[in-house]
Amino acid sequence: KAGVxxxxxxxxxxxxxxxxxxxxxxxxxxxxxxxxxxPGQGLQFLFEYFSETQRNKGNxxxxxxxxxxxxxxxxxxxxxxxxxxxxLYLCASSWGRTxxxxxxxxxxxxxxxxxx
Amino acid sequence: xxxxxxxxxxxxxxxxEFITIxxxxxxxxxxxxxxxxxxxxxxVSLFMLSSGKKKHGRLIATINIQEKHSSLHITAxxxxxxxxxxxxxPPTSGSRLTFGEGTQLxxxx
Numbered sequence: 444k445a446g447v448x449x450x451x452x453x454x455x456x457x458x459x460x461x462x463x464x465x466x467x468x469x470x471x472x473x474x475x476x477x478x479x480x481x482p483g484q485g486l487q488f489l490f491e492y493f494s495e496t497q498r499n500k501g502n503x504x505x506x507x508x509x510x511x512x513x514x515x516x517x518x519x520x521x522x523x524x525x526x527x528x529x530x531l532y533l534c535a536s537s538w539g540r541t542x543x544x545x546x547x548x549x550x551x552x553x554x555x556x557x558x559x
Numbered sequence: 560x561x562x563x564x565x566x567x568x569x570x571x572x573x574x575x576e577f578i579t580i581x582x583x584x585x586x587x588x589x590x591x592x593x594x595x596x597x598x599x600x601x602x603v604s605l606f607m608l609s610s611g612k613k614k615h616g617r618l619i620a621t622i623n624i625q626e627k628h629s630s631l632h633i634t635a636x637x638x639x640x641x642x643x644x645x646x647x648x649p650p651t652s653g654s655r656l657t658f659g660e661g662t663q664l665x666x667x668x
Contacts, residue, residue, distance in 0.1 A: 476655065480600070486645065486658040499655045531600045535656075546649065548592070548656065550602035 445470065447536050447551035455557045461522040464554045468515050468536030474498070475517040476548065477509060480531040489532075492517050493539045521556075529558045562586050563648055565659035572666050578633040580662045582646035585627065592656065593620050593631050594645040602645075605631070636666045 448467045456462050468475050476499075477489040488501040492511035509519040515536070521528055532555075535548035563584045572578055582591070590609040596602045606613050606620040608629070613620050617636075622629040633640055643663050647656040 478656075485660055486647075486656075488655050488657070491655060501655070533600075533602060535602075546590075547604060547607040549604060550594070553600045553602075555600065 447534060447549050449532075449534055449551040449554050451554060452552065453555050453557075455559060456524050457559050458524055458526060460524050461520065462524060462556060463518055463520045464532055464534075464556075466517045466519075466534035466536075466551055468517070468534075469549055472536035472538055472549075473515055474537045474539030474546070475511060475515065476535045476537070477517070477519050478533045478535065479503075480533060480553075481527075481529070486533075489519065524558045526558050529556060531555050562657050563646060563659040565644075565646055565662050567662060568660065569663045570665070572636050572664070574637055574666055574668050576636050576666075578636050578640070578664065578666075580631045580644050580646075580664070582629045582631070582659055583627060584629075584646075584648050586648065586657070588648045590649065591622055591629050592647040592649075593629070594647060596643040596645060596661070598642075605644075633664075636664075638666045638668050641665050 450465045474493045476491040478486050480486045491499040495511045506522045511517045531553045533553045535550045537546045537548045540546040566581050590607050592607050593605040594602050608622050617634045619632040643661040645661045646659045
């Protein structure tokens, strides 16, 4: 079974531009979560999508948005890029269980975004 | 105080040593995750556990729900175990993870 894939793997943008990152979950998984990792802040939760609906959102400005398609693939968009948006962006997919003994997440390789 | 705290932050060991990384959390959880991140960024899920103990090869993870504490052990450590180990907890429902700061492990030959 194929793992979680993310495209592109590397991206260089300049301040003020916008960027779209893509995540394809493991087949059958309906939940996709996005995380930002920076040296200063560590790993932080951005948002989670389940069945095309945003189910949970972290503390990020409105410049960060996302969506999920009917095939569970997800995109995240960052508009008006700032230098501080330089980070590794990771997505993780899971079945999306909300009760019981937890919902194991499987991570993609990440997209490394550099903002100049 | 962070919701998830790991210790130590950095750990250097000699090949063959027994390694322990600790994680304490302050919130109610449904399960705890141990993750491994190698240079280059990819994250691999090592364990998800909600009680007791799990073993996979040379890796052992334990959790004590009452004490809100988990440990990751590596037996007979090897240089290829060098990585950042991160514990993460979801809330009692949902997939949102809160992460510890990670433990940078370096195993020297």
